[in-house]
Amino acid sequence: MSITFSLDKSTRTLLYQQLAEQIKSAIVRGELTEGMQLPPVRRLAAELGVSTTTVAQAYDLLAGEGVIGGHVGRGTYILSSPLTALARARAPFGGDFQASSSSLSTCQRQRLDWAAGWLGGLAPQASRAGRLQWLTQRALERWGDPSTLLNLSSGYPDVSLFPIERWERSMARAGQLLAEEARRAASLQVLQYGSTLGDEALRSYLSHYFARFGFQAEPQEILLTSGNQQGLDLVARVLLAPGDPVFIEEPAYLAALDIFEQQRAVCHPIAVDEEGLRLDLLEQALEAPAVRPRLLCIVPTAHSPTGATMSCQRRQQLVELACRYNLLVVEDDYCSELFYDESRCEPLPALRSFDREGRVIYLKSFNKLLFPTLRLGCIVAAPPILARLVEGKQAFARGASLPLARALLEHLSDPAFEEELNLSRQEYRRRRDTLLNLLEEELTGLECRWTVPTAGFNLLLVLPSQLQEYEVIEKAADRGLLLAPGQLFRVENSQQQPPSVRLTFADKSPEQLREGVKRLSSTLRALLHGGSCSQGQASPDLFTAV
């Protein structure tokens, strides 16, 4: 079988993006299947009449998405991925799909071919979070032994720091108080549909909780959500129309990129430095006469993936800019409590604390602070904005869970909570320091740079520019090290950036971090000494240039 690619230099889509898209389409059409080898970069470049960089970039993109993978000297292959799964689902029923569905119930196994046709017209939604999950799963499968695979890609907090015994008491106490309240009220109206804002008791508590971030909110300015993912989604759905431009950090939190891409908003990236968002670039973009986003999404503390924290001065200036240019700012706070500046006992004031015009929509999640499967957070916004968000929440999912809200209330309001926060902060800070020291020790002479996180769980490691991101990910996986490709944190069509990976230190012990950095160092050294682009053997005649 020969496949034809047709690259068009006259369109605005970059050549490497066109090539990557066409390879993906060929996979979904079932023309390229799992295990097939792709031609070496140089050969395909010659056949297509494009530079090797173009082909390498296309491969890089696809590898970052987990669609292809390879080994230096052994070629690049189509991997099992959501795209190959889709191709199977589209194929006439009976082969692969049946084989892989041995665990399905009988009735399901019978005839599902209609589903391929039904779903065929729908665009696949390979989210960045999904791609990262996929990379993780594949690395686990390939490495074989989960106990020795080192996953520095998670972005997760360490749940073993969470005081589960106290949560046990929080749940019991919440149930008890709920039952008492219901008895006192002589009916159980507290259990009935109430305000879409969610439980008032928790909202009242939160209205004071935020004092640590320099602001107060009235209970009726707070809308409970299942976390910042739902919060961001609600903001995007209610306040943006498809095609609307938004400002976002570069690099940015991958789940925020997922949300905006899902809503078909157009992301305009603004670079960050060690003090956070580059306000000079933002102002320049705001002054530009072309498209003008009305909304900016930002993680001012514990920025993901860099771990940077925006300085106090910039926070104030950003809010001033927002007022001057009629910009709505979405402030994503997922763990501002976990800051590592030992000279401070309180976190930096939130953007919202500088806000005199209600221009900041403050999103707070407790899922990373307590444990990820908790699923509770909230939105604080000015009344006219919040009213719209409440309408959306009412239509899309109703209010948040009452028993869950009460359990969180019990947990947060116990004096032990502050002490637990303190211990977490200290432990995470120690791990951050360990990782920073290890990088210093192990990566000298390799032309790597990394950010120094002042809060949160991660840092960003920028790799030597002659390396290909996907090759680093692949080679590291071969050594039992899982890394998150920097590409997942970039707007798809943003200008070319040096290769990078996000490293999570929060959920790893010092020993794990040491082993991880050792594997990383040997991966990089091997790649830098062995050459970078994949130089595979001759492949079957899969490709024909046009």
Add this chain to the structure above:
Amino acid sequence: MSITFSLDKSTRTLLYQQLAEQIKSAIVRGELTEGMQLPPVRRLAAELGVSTTTVAQAYDLLAGEGVIGGHVGRGTYILSSPLTALARARAPFGGDFQASSSSLSTCQRQRLDWAAGWLGGLAPQASRAGRLQWLTQRALERWGDPSTLLNLSSGYPDVSLFPIERWERSMARAGQLLAEEARRAASLQVLQYGSTLGDEALRSYLSHYFARFGFQAEPQEILLTSGNQQGLDLVARVLLAPGDPVFIEEPAYLAALDIFEQQRAVCHPIAVDEEGLRLDLLEQALEAPAVRPRLLCIVPTAHSPTGATMSCQRRQQLVELACRYNLLVVEDDYCSELFYDESRCEPLPALRSFDREGRVIYLKSFNKLLFPTLRLGCIVAAPPILARLVEGKQAFARGASLPLARALLEHLSDPAFEEELNLSRQEYRRRRDTLLNLLEEELTGLECRWTVPTAGFNLLLVLPSQLQEYEVIEKAADRGLLLAPGQLFRVENSQQQPPSVRLTFADKSPEQLREGVKRLSSTLRALLHGGSCSQGQASPDLFTAV
């Protein structure tokens, strides 16, 4: 001030809809404000050169949305509504909004005028659920005494039947088991982000729970949600594009209409009778060469608002039709456990139990069965469909809450649950019978018809066709009786139906039902003897016909 309406007979939008839309626009623009009187139906009809029916229908529509209200003989007025609130938010800041925001925090009170401009371009999203909430709130405010207002409009279960003491134990036990599991696993990985499907323990339990509805589902075919609202929203977002046609019952569950309208799907109503969806009409629509929906949304048991249950034979036939015409069926099950047919000990088999091709997406909620602020449910679907829904859930909100899932698991798996279900069934059945007897006694000679619910919480009362729905709602509210307008359960542009109201019996005692039906009867008698259309006094010169 004089306002100009311009009705265009050449467009496809019906005249009364045009008029209603233009009145709403005038409210949002601030030209019609709260308390202003609208001209009497006949005068405006004469001025506009349209029939009195057209104007009455427009008023009816607006009254059903809580936008206007009136009293026979005293005229029709613009009410305080989300639209007037929007107009205030759009108005230069300083007046109404400040006055009504005394409880806002200081910084919010300062300057919010930008918000009006920012939000101005966004379409208001007055959901049906929101309109019903609004009607309820307004009736409460007008009647003054919540203790004597009879609300037959809620659609709610009776939370006082819920065994809160047992829920207290369920929460405590869930917390205890979670802590034990975490200790056993020597780490707390159960608390970490896991499968987007949600807690496996609950999914394993549910895979057997559904046997009572005649089917089994593998745990990996189940996706936990916060309820059927989130489930429906996910289905609509992932499987429908804006403009896609869908089949829906007529009348239909108001929240389903909200979801589809939100997704800008085009609803094609199919009438129901006492055996559920009219399959002859469905087949006719499927055979029609014009638009062909690929998805049907249906509540086969305890249909809202009628309380009807689809017969077993029709269930089977519907699934056959779905296979024949390549239709995906969304089965909304919010309380199939609460059936009132004393000859059966098990509920009717679910549509999904007849499904051999995975064409039925089964949505289950436990929120109405236990208590509405619980917020837990699930979706059961064939693997290729579920995979898409999981991708969406991952991007929009991540997985469901673990502690909440465990509390529900404890609660459902206790043997007491079945006995509690039994008691609820008996109590609801008694209340249904009470309401049916009362309607028989009190409404004789009034040309009313009503459905006989075989499950659920509600019935639909069809009113004499000479009455206007909104006038019945208004007059009933004057007597301290709150009714849900039938219009909320109809597709906006569906053909004219006789006026109707939904009556909820589930959350009312026999005494409350008796008093409610008495107020209803006297409302109807007064309207039928006093004339129907609002015949107000002369109003100021607000309207000019064009």
